Amino acid sequence: MRKAGIFVLLQALLFLCADGLLARDLSRIDTVRTHLVIPRPALQPLKSLVTSDSDPIDTLSTANEYIKVVLFADNTWQYIKLPGYQAEKDVFEKNWDTVASNPYKLEQKDLPYSWSIWLVDSLDQYHCPFQGDIHPRGKFGPRRGRRHQGVDIPLKTGDPIYATFTGKVRMSKYLGGYGNVVVIRHENGIETFHGHLSKRMVEVGDWVNAGDVIGLGGSTGRSTGPHLHFETRYQGFAFDPQWLIDFKTGDLRHRLFVLKKKYFSQYSNYEQDFEDEWKNEEEDKKEDAERAAMRWHTIKSGDTLGRIAINNGTTVSALCKLNGITPKTVLKIGRRIRVR
Numbered sequence: 411m412r413k414a415g416i417f418v419l420l421q422a423l424l425f426l427c428a429d430g431l432l433a434r435d436l437s438r439i440d441t442v443r444t445h446l447v448i449p450r451p452a453l454q455p456l457k458s459l460v461t462s463d464s465d466p467i468d469t470l471s472t473a474n475e476y477i478k479v480v481l482f483a484d485n486t487w488q489y490i491k492l493p494g495y496q497a498e499k500d501v502f503e504k505n506w507d508t509v510a511s512n513p514y515k516l517e518q519k520d521l522p523y524s525w526s527i528w529l530v531d532s533l534d535q536y537h538c539p540f541q542g543d544i545h546p547r548g549k550f551g552p553r554r555g556r557r558h559q560g561v562d563i564p565l566k567t568g569d570p571i572y573a574t575f576t577g578k579v580r581m582s583k584y585l586g587g588y589g590n591v592v593v594i595r596h597e598n599g600i601e602t603f604h605g606h607l608s609k610r611m612v613e614v615g616d617w618v619n620a621g622d623v624i625g626l627g628g629s630t631g632r633s634t635g636p637h638l639h640f641e642t643r644y645q646g647f648a649f650d651p652q653w654l655i656d657f658k659t660g661d662l663r664h665r666l667f668v669l670k671k672k673y674f675s676q677y678s679n680y681e682q683d684f685e686d687e688w689k690n691e692e693e694d695k696k697e698d699a700e701r702a703a704m705r706w707h708t709i710k711s712g713d714t715l716g717r718i719a720i721n722n723g724t725t726v727s728a729l730c731k732l733n734g735i736t737p738k739t740v741l742k743i744g745r746r747i748r749v750r
């Protein structure tokens with residue numbers, strides 16, 4: 411969206427304003443409507459934002475008072491969101507903590523099977539935090555008996571580190587093994603961690619847009635050399651950032667990302683699991699269908715396996731097989747047993 415001429419800009423603004431979409435949260439509209447605003451397919455890679463060295467020459471208003479368009483001298487433009495727009499979102503109020511690395515305190519068993527997350531929309535842009543090859547020993551997963559929750563990308567001390575999406579700085583401090591770390595919570599609900607910085611250039615509470623420089627690369631904390639330790643977390647759980655970003659090309663892999671709970675496992679590495687994702691797609695569909703067909707019964711006073719079986723059109727032996735019990739198992743009031 412950066413390299414657009416003034417004529418294209420005006421056309422886009424007219425379309426969006428006429429449809430009233432600038433005043434809405436596009437992450438909540440259905441896929442069909444979203445594709446009207448986003449001409450490229452949701453699963454097509456998105457290039458990293460190219461920031462301009464030119465000076466801004468003008469600012470245009472839009473249908474939303476908090477969203478402006480900045481025009482640059484090199485005939486490019488960029489959406490800018492004022493803090494008031496972002497501040498209205500619940501994601502920046504719930505479980506907000508400027509000290510704890512994980513403010514959610516959830517258990518994995520309480521999480522849904524998967525989420526569909528719009529990473530960017532017609533207003534939001536994307537910028538690779540730092541483009542480069544991931545260190546062979548810096549991948550997501552177990553490492554030297556520990557869980558390595560992100561990826562390590564070698565750099566030179568002083569290299570700029572960028573905000574990946576729009577958001578608000580939740581932490582900016584020196585934190586143990588992370589060294590200087592900046593944590594940003596983004597509008598899409600994902601949090602990004604940027605560790606080992608030589609310098610932090612944002613403070614807690616700052617609003618950032620994709621492409622803003624949030625710090626400089628370094629080797630502070632538990633580090634054997636200059637590199638960026640980059641993490642992506644959702645609801646406090648880390649998953650391999652490579653599910654989102656191809657760090658070698660700098661591309662965002664998809665605009666729409668389906669995050670599965672199994673990605674939170676330290677053994678779920680993008681490079682290992684990507685081929686399996688395609689092979690197991692049909693199996694996943696079968697599992698989803700089986701899960702949707704499951705039926706449960708909560709034990710009440712007076713219930714017996716025979717009565718439960720009759721009421722649900724099944725047999726006692728089938729109930730025992732589904733629940734790993736025997737006909738002599740004592741049924742405790744309040745326990746849930748599967749009947750289908």
